[in-house]
Structures are given as structure tokens and as C-alpha cells.
Amino acid sequence: MNELYQQLIIDHGRHPRNHCACDQATHTHEGYNPLCGDKVKIYVEVEEDCIRQLTFEGTGCAISMASASMMTDALKDKSVDEAKKVFYAFRDVVTGEQQASENLGKLGVLAGVSAYPMRVKCATLAWHTFMSAIENSNETVTTE
Ligand code: ZN
Numbered sequence: 001m002n003e004l005y006q007q008l009i010i011d012h013g014r015h016p017r018n019h020c021a022c023d024q025a026t027h028t029h030e031g032y033n034p035l036c037g038d039k040v041k042i043y044v045e046v047e048e049d050c051i052r053q054l055t056f057e058g059t060g061c062a063i064s065m066a067s068a069s070m071m072t073d074a075l076k077d078k079s080v081d082e083a084k085k086v087f088y089a090f091r092d093v094v095t096g097e098q099q100a101s102e103n104l105g106k107l108g109v110l111a112g113v114s115a116y117p118m119r120v121k122c123a124t125l126a127w128h129t130f131m132s133a134i135e136n137s138n139e140t141v142t143t144e
Helices: 002-014 062-075 080-094 102-115 117-134
Strands: 027-033 038-047 050-059
Touching: 002 062, 002 102, 027 117, 038 062, 038 117, 050 062, 050 080, 050 117, 062 080, 062 102, 062 117, 080 102, 080 117, 102 117
Parallel strands: none
Antiparallel strands: 027 038, 038 050
16 A cells, blocks of 8 residues: 555656646636645546546646646546545545545545645645636635
């Protein structure tokens, strides 16, 4: 488990998926984690309640970038409601409220951060920013 966790973080950190701006985005939002210096901007294209495109731009530590990258892979092509459910499940796992279940798939490897409160903010930054994007909030997300 630990080895898989490290491999996935390194892989997504080095080769982030969907790491680009999205011109057709219907929702965008920026997030910032001042404790670590992680910054992300999330681009979502929602069409008929389905997430057609999900991309991000950002800089930060390996965990924040890997988590953003894995999130874009996991939530793309889901309905908005399904994506929200994955968000709540993921949040509960990385904060240690719940054990990782199989339906989280690869995201479950990020459960390892639950032991490190500082890292939880890195792992959830992109996710909170995504939620604000689809809810059209105007406030910049900060993990503080
Ligand atoms: Zn970080």
C-alpha cells in the first residue's frame, strides 16, 4: 500500500493529467494553501449536468499536484451529483473519518495523508476548489 501510494504520487506529480487551461470552461475557481504554498486553478466544463472537461493549472508540492491530477481523472465524465459524492467520500477518507473503500479506486491511496494534518490540506485543496467552482462561489478558496 505504502509503495503504491508513493509510486502514484510520484507519477502524477511528475506527469500530471489534464494539466492545462480549458477554454470552454463554464466554471473556474482558484485555491491557495498558504501553509505549504500550493496554488491551483480548476477549470470545469459542465454540460447537461455532466462534467465534460476537468482540468487544472497550478504549482505546489507533489501531494497537492498528484491529488489534483487524480481528481481530474476520477471526476471527468461523472454527473455533478456523482462528483460531489466522490468529493465527500474522499474528504472523509483523507481526514481519517472513514476507511478507504473500494469504490474510491486509486484515490484510496491518498488515505495515507490522514496521518499528517499538514498534508491533508495539500491533498484536499484541489477538491475544495472544484466544489467552489461548480457552486459558483466567488471567494478564493484557502485552506485556512
Ligand atoms: Zn502542499
